[in-house]
Amino acid sequence: MNRFTVKDAAEYLGVCTDTIYTMVRQKEIPHFRLRRRIMFSKEAIDHWIRDQEENNVQEQQPMTLSYY
Incomplete structure (x- = not known):
């Protein structure tokens, strides 16, 4: 299974990392945490x-x- 960091996901989706962080906060994108890291x-x-x-x-x- 391939795992992405926030930076990897941003590059994969063609958006900036701030967009990824916003989507994570709003629970708009599937993610999981590995301790403090968002993956x-x-x-x-x-x-x-x-x-x-x-x-x-x-x-x-x-x-x-x-049409009638």
Whole structure:
């Protein structure tokens, strides 16, 4: 299992470390703590990304309009 630090996760997701810390604080991203360090599982991050993509697609589906 690949493990990421905050810096690794930020680089992997293409965001700054402050964004990762905010997402951790707000419990928006899967993580775990190893003593005082915040760690991420690559598999959990990849799964979270797929879930985010699926939720985004479902929200963007256009409403069906019916014409009389």
